[in-house]
Amino acid sequence: MTRRLFSTAAALALGAATPALAQVPTLTISVYGIAQDEYKAALYDPFEAICGCRLVVETGNSSERLAKLEANRSAPVIDVAALSDADAAEAAQKGLIQPIDPAAITNLESLYDFARDPVGGNHAIGYTFYGTSIVYRSDEVSVDSWLDLFSDELRGRVALPNITTTQGPLALYMIERAAGGESDDFETAIAMVAEHRDDIVTFYERGSQIPQLLQQEEILAAVVGRFGWSNILRTGLPVAWAEPAEGQTGGMNVLTVVEGTEQAELAHQFIDFWLSAEVQTRLAEGLIDSPVNTTVTVSEDIAEGLTYGAETAAAISFIPPAVQLEHRNAWIEGWNNNVAR
Known part of the structure; x- marks a missing residue:
């Protein structure tokens, strides 16, 4: 009898835990392989703490990861992809990424103009240049x-x-x-x-x-x-x-939302967080990314190692x-x- 009650209680406990585990959303991101320890501390871990979700990170160069998006277009395995602006344009042309909802990006107005819609059709937002x-x-x-x-x-x-x-x-x-x-x-x-x-x-x-x-x-x-x-x-x-x-x-790297993702809302939240002054400042101070958020301020020593400031940004002519x-x-x-x- 005791053994049967224990088995029943264990089964009930497992059944109660399973839905809770299933409700933890997972966001899979595809990014460049550089500075991943720094990104984890400045971006990934803080976002997981805020969203109560789990990030899965896949790395590689831009063209390799673009090829993976195309190979899995019928059943996407990526939710957010960081690409070069040209590869993002190709992805948009092939229907591999979906438009980003500007209304969901609260930091959009704080970005340099050239970063807000570099590919056209709101298919991408620049996160560094x-x-x-x-x-x-x-x-x-x-x-x-x-x-x-x-x-x-x-x-x-x-x-x-x-x-x-x-x-x-x-x-x-x-x-x-x-x-x-x-x-x-x-x-x-x-x-x-x-x-x-x-x-x-x-x-x-x-x-x-x-x-x-x-x-x-x-x-x-x-x-x-x-x-x-x-x-x-x-x-x-x-x-x-x-x-x-x-x-x-110069050049620019951008963030995109993959067509067919089931985590579009979470993807927008992640992109918005990446573009925040808080995250952009941490990445800039680590000399990881030059910020596109115009409200970011860094010391002269840090700025020397970056592409930084409105005057510098205005002097850059990008190849469309x-x-x-x-x-x-x-x-x-x-x-x-x-x-x-």
Whole structure:
């Protein structure tokens, strides 16, 4: 009798616990693999504490994760995806992500204008951005224009990004503008790089190569993204971040809600939390992300390692995602036929 009562009580307890466990919502997010410990402390754990939910985090580069969204389009396994703006545009084009409800994002008005709807149709919201410019040895040369990359002063002392890197098209974009070209295929810029290709030390594949090349005095200047600036500063060399007359370019990463998710409301809450001044400040102070929330303030030392402030943001010209999608094959073809041959 005692054994039967114990079994009955245990079954009732289990039955009572099961619905409670089932009611804990799970949000699966797809993000870049970098700085995950920092993201956990600044974003994931605080959100779980607020929402009473569980986050499942999947990582990888943008294109790999975009491919996974497409492979699972009929039965989505991701709720929120952080992508490059161009990959988000492709995802929207393929119907892999759904519009974000602006009314559900309370922090939207606090963001830079360019971050609010970078892809169009409210399919994405920017959560971080970066500038791209020219880093140079300020004790040896001066850089005032993107065309200075091809000056006699810098001949044989420059590193440019390969076309297959994130920075490659950005460098060509600004060279095209500086040279007065008007082609979205960067015909003028590619021709100029091809003309001077023997004067370029390397067309680098990884930004981590640049500090070493500077230390070894193989180069005096390079086109880099701002996210690599702090590592260059650590070399202790007299270096400067150029502010060319033609301006700077840069890139943006965005947040999206996956089409077909069953957690759309929770996805919006998570995105809103990520864009809050509180979270954006923590990520900025950890030198993880440059904030798009304009109410974030950081010290001068922290700002030096970021793309930070309204003046800096206003100086950046982004390549529209639609242009990236339409012309990137032409960029690679033009580069391979003229520069890499």
